[in-house]
Amino acid sequence: MNESWLDLPAGAVDEAARLLLGRHVTANHVTVRLTEVEAYSGLGEDPASHAHRGKTKRTEVMFGPAGFLYVYQIYGMYLCANIVCGEEGRAAAVLLRAGEVVDGLTYAQDRRPAARKRTDLAAGPAKLMQVLALDRSANGTSVVDGTGPLTVTDGPDTPFVIEAGPRVGVTSAHDVPWRFWIKGDPTVSTYRRHTPRKVS
DNA sequence: CCGACGATTGAG
DNA sequence: TCAATCGTCGGC
Numbered sequence: 001m002n003e004s005w006l007d008l009p010a011g012a013v014d015e016a017a018r019l020l021l022g023r024h025v026t027a028n029h030v031t032v033r034l035t036e037v038e039a040y041s042g043l044g045e046d047p048a049s050h051a052h053r054g055k056t057k058r059t060e061v062m063f064g065p066a067g068f069l070y071v072y073q074i075y076g077m078y079l080c081a082n083i084v085c086g087e088e089g090r091a092a093a094v095l096l097r098a099g100e101v102v103d104g105l106t107y108a109q110d111r112r113p114a115a116r117k118r119t120d121l122a123a124g125p126a127k128l129m130q131v132l133a134l135d136r137s138a139n140g141t142s143v144v145d146g147t148g149p150l151t152v153t154d155g156p157d158t159p160f161v162i163e164a165g166p167r168v169g170v171t172s173a174h175d176v177p178w179r180f181w182i183k184g185d186p187t188v189s190t191y192r193r194h195t196p197r198k199v200s
Numbered sequence: 201c202c203g204a205c206g207a208t209t210g211a212g
Numbered sequence: 213t214c215a216a217t218c219g220t221c222g223g224c
Binding site: 053056057058072073074075076077 | 217220221
Binding site for chain 2: 048073095
């Protein structure tokens with residue numbers, strides 16, 4: 001398969017994100033076509049990135065080589081997954097935000113009983129994780145050599161248009177349009193503008 | 201050691 | 213609009 005997204009010049013995480021759109025990710029009998037992703041750059045470059053303040057126990061995978069999964073817990077109950085991109089040490093990654101379930105539909109529905117429509121099965125980063133049945137043990141595993149639970153493959157040749165905008169839930173760097181999605185796709189998670197906490 | 205908060209979701 | 217829920221990280 002085309003693995004060009006793994007091997008990009010320095011600073012081109014956004015390009016990696018674009019290249020991941022439309023590709024298939026498969027885990028635990030479910031395959032999803034990626035429709036929405038976000039790029040995060042690394043140490044000292046991107047205030048919105050978990051790696052911005054330097055390497056910690058949590059983010060150490062981001063500082064490793066490309067092609068590995070960075071899984072983290074958010075809000076005490078949900079998981080999100082990134083694919084590390086770029087050269088080792090840069091700590092750049094692409095957050096997998098949403099997708100369309102294209103195989104293993106019955107598994108996906110079992111794992112997401114709250115979803116009323118097919119398009120809602122993986123319409124969000126944590127929903128995507130539930131559909132793929134990935135847990136924290138997926139952190140640090142490879143997505144390219146077949147040893148990990150998640151595999152990335154080329155998607156269909158169907159053409160699509162990429163749109164870009166500010167990243168979701170990110171308080172800083174709102175001017176950086178590093179959220180990318182497939183134009184018009186119904187599985188793209190609904191954009192909720194970050195609402196600053198009301199100061200009394 | 202301790203407290204504040206987050207790359208979210210689903211229900212009301 | 214808001215609560216659930218807890219690991220992580222920065223500050224003391």
